[in-house]
Amino acid sequence: MxxxxxxxxxxxxxxxAPFFFYPVLLMKVLCFAIFACAFNLLFGFGxxxxxxxxxxxxxxxxxxxxxxxxxxxxPELGLLTGAAAGAGIGFVFAVLATRRxxxxxxxxxxxxxxxxxxxxxxxxxxxxxxxLQTVPRRALFGLLDLSSNVSMYYxxxxxxxxxxxxxxxxxxxxxxxxxxxxxxxxQRAISLGYHVHHYKILLFVLxxxxxxxxxxxxxxxxxxxxxxxxxxxASGEVVLMTMLGGVGTMLGPVxxxxxxxGIQNYFAELGAWVTMIQxxxxxxxxxxxxxxxxGELIPLLHGRLGKIRQNATTRIPLPPAAAASSxxxxxxxxxxxxxxxxxxxxxxxx
Amino acid sequence: MFEIFxxxxxxxxxxxxxxxxNGSFYAMMSLGLALIFGMLNxxxxxxxxQYMMGAFAAWMLxxxxxxxxxxxxxxxxxxxxxxxxxxxxxxxxxxxxxxxLYGFLLTFGVSLLIEGAFRQKYGVSxxxxxxxxxxxxxxxxxFMFLPNYRIWVISASLGVCLAIWYVIERTRLGSYLRAGxxxxxxxxxxxxxxxxxxTLTYMLGAGLAAxxxxxxxxxxxxxxxxxxxxxxxxFAVVVIGGMGSxxxxxxxxxxLGLIEAFTRLIYPEASAVVIFVVMVAILLIRPQGLxxxxx
Numbered sequence: 001m002x003x004x005x006x007x008x009x010x011x012x013x014x015x016x017a018p019f020f021f022y023p024v025l026l027m028k029v030l031c032f033a034i035f036a037c038a039f040n041l042l043f044g045f046g047x048x049x050x051x052x053x054x055x056x057x058x059x060x061x062x063x064x065x066x067x068x069x070x071x072x073x074x075p076e077l078g079l080l081t082g083a084a085a086g087a088g089i090g091f092v093f094a095v096l097a098t099r100r101x102x103x104x105x106x107x108x109x110x111x112x113x114x115x116x117x118x119x120x121x122x123x124x125x126x127x128x129x130x131x132l133q134t135v136p137r138r139a140l141f142g143l144l145d146l147s148s149n150v151s152m153y154y155x156x157x158x159x160x161x162x163x164x165x166x167x168x169x170x171x172x173x174x175x176x177x178x179x180x181x182x183x184x185x186x187q188r189a190i191s192l193g194y195h196v197h198h199y200k201i202l203l204f205v206l207x208x209x210x211x212x213x214x215x216x217x218x219x220x221x222x223x224x225x226x227x228x229x230x231x232x233x234a235s236g237e238v239v240l241m242t243m244l245g246g247v248g249t250m251l252g253p254v255x256x257x258x259x260x261x262g263i264q265n266y267f268a269e270l271g272a273w274v275t276m277i278q279x280x281x282x283x284x285x286x287x288x289x290x291x292x293x294x295g296e297l298i299p300l301l302h303g304r305l306g307k308i309r310q311n312a313t314t315r316i317p318l319p320p321a322a323a324a325s326s327x328x329x330x331x332x333x334x335x336x337x338x339x340x341x342x343x344x345x346x347x348x349x350x
Numbered sequence: 351m352f353e354i355f356x357x358x359x360x361x362x363x364x365x366x367x368x369x370x371x372n373g374s375f376y377a378m379m380s381l382g383l384a385l386i387f388g389m390l391n392x393x394x395x396x397x398x399x400q401y402m403m404g405a406f407a408a409w410m411l412x413x414x415x416x417x418x419x420x421x422x423x424x425x426x427x428x429x430x431x432x433x434x435x436x437x438x439x440x441x442x443x444x445x446x447x448x449x450x451l452y453g454f455l456l457t458f459g460v461s462l463l464i465e466g467a468f469r470q471k472y473g474v475s476x477x478x479x480x481x482x483x484x485x486x487x488x489x490x491x492x493f494m495f496l497p498n499y500r501i502w503v504i505s506a507s508l509g510v511c512l513a514i515w516y517v518i519e520r521t522r523l524g525s526y527l528r529a530g531x532x533x534x535x536x537x538x539x540x541x542x543x544x545x546x547x548x549t550l551t552y553m554l555g556a557g558l559a560a561x562x563x564x565x566x567x568x569x570x571x572x573x574x575x576x577x578x579x580x581x582x583x584x585f586a587v588v589v590i591g592g593m594g595s596x597x598x599x600x601x602x603x604x605x606l607g608l609i610e611a612f613t614r615l616i617y618p619e620a621s622a623v624v625i626f627v628v629m630v631a632i633l634l635i636r637p638q639g640l641x642x643x644x645x
Binding site: 274278 | 387392393441444445450451452454455456458459460461462463464465466467469470582585586588589619622623626627629630633634637638
């Protein structure tokens with residue numbers, strides 16, 4: 001009952017939000033929420049830390065901007081093209097980065113994203129330092145004009161909800177269960193006959209596609225695509241959003257995105273202080289707050305309500321206190337976000 | 351004057367010089383990263399910020415304290431090494447029992463803090479850094495003009511790298527360090543204070559980055575973004591070389607500097623990405639890195 005009430009309140013809140021807040025800010029929050037959810041799909045549910053997600057966000061923003069502005073695509077086609085571009089870049093990244101594990105995986109994605117950054121800087125269609133300016137929003141399906149911020153907001157909200165449903169579906173599908181197994185114990189998953197490599201690549205491509213969708217959507221919302229989204233700071237920000245909100249929780253990245261974008265927006269005139277605030281939050285989260293806001297709230301709520309759902313849908317990743325490797329020279333497969341005591345879903349095993 | 355492949359020898363030698371200069375920085379930085387990774391098991395993202403701090407510390411010492419270049423060259427790395435001590439004691443130490451990624455993320459956060467602070471104070475534009483009088487000028491070799499400062503950078507970097515290689519591979523202290531990298535628990539059981547070794551290693555890595563920063567200051571100017579610019583390249587160098595060997599890091603650094611310089615000659619547009627292209631090629635051919643060991 002209380003769960004339904006909560007959902008109803010959230011929906012009413014989301015529907016009425018553009019009348020209380022500046023819609024463009026809300027849309028930016030939603031775009032980054034999609035971005036963070038996409039990253040969380042990879043990191044929280046797959047245990048793979050990509051430090052190159054800016055490439056999908058920024059790269060897809062340019063592609064969507066280009067096809068909508070120059071080729072006259074409608075917004076939904078533009079977004080699909082952006083998501084496809086994200087998936088394409090993501091596939092290349094995944095094939096290369098999955099050749100190494102753990103911390104090297106992060107460094108490789110970081111280096112590859114830097115290549116995309118230089119490509120965006122030098123390719124003729126991106127506009128170099130100026131970026132791609134004045135991208136029109138056009139009409140959805142050629143029918144529904146999106147130029148007003150309120151109608152655009154509802155469109156973004158729908159896309160966001162669809163992405164959230166899709167990610168939830170992926171996580172709870174048999175595919176998601178295999179990912180859970182790989183994250184918890186890669187060796188055992190291999191010995192059970194799973195092609196771990198293929199699962200990782202597919203997960204990476206899915207995550208990159210959603211990140212690309214976020215980038216395309218953001219480009220339509222603000223009307224331009226610039227180097228900011230493709231620079232590695234964006235890769236760091238998405239890690240921050242996800243960690244702050246709660247790695248491996250469904251709504252954590254959304255909360256994190258809201259907070260980080262909010263800080264950026266309200267403290268914008270403070271200049272570099274924003275970077276320092278982000279750095280400080282990062283340090284606090286890593287040192288003492290590794291489960292993130294939602295990750296901390298879930299057990300609290302459950303404790304208060306006095307019931308722990310048997311068939312829990314949200315996994316709570318605990319810091320892997322016991323899972324650290326003792327051999328420094330070895331690249332360990334990442335047991336990172338998978339806690340031994342996380343609540344396990346019992347259904348849907350393949 | 352003579353020509354090789356249609357390139358004047360002058361252009362060729364100045365490219366060699368440029369490559370060796372960049373290679374010096376890559377070698378020192380990736381060596382520090384590899385040392386820290388070996389002992390602490392984390393990738394030190396703060397490395398770029400420490401490089402920048404080294405340059406700024408020297409610049410401040412020169413401009414505010416009025417000390418000589420040589421004093422600044424020694425003091426700046428020591429200051430940064432002690433800031434590394436604080437970082438290790440306050441934060442990193444509490445993360446060793448967790449996955450490596452937490453250390454990586456923590457040092458990323460710290461680098462945002464440091465770089466944000468310097469950007470807030472000094473903006474992003476470069477502060478000029480004078481070449482000391484004793485190193486200004488140059489030698490005319492007949493076929494090219496050789497600036498003294500650049501020769502100094504290359505020889506200082508080579509000297510420091512080789513000294514570190516010698517200490518680690520050939521001395522007793524180094525053998526403790528290598529043993530600590532291999533099996534810290536066992537080394538501790540032999541009565542060696544492994545915690546102190548870890549702290550010292552982190553200080554050494556940070557100091558090395560700062561030393562590179564001081565050397566780089568007159569060449570690239572001192573700016574708050576110099577660390578952010580070099581760190582992706584250093585990571586790629588580390589992926590290419592693999593972090594298994596000290597000499598491997600040094601050689602990889604210099605070779606990549608040269609490759610980058612020659613790309614500038616052949617196809618200038620690609621010079622910014624060539625190191626990442628090499629990284630991709632290495633991943634396809636030899637995923638564990640040139641000097642890495644397959645796990």
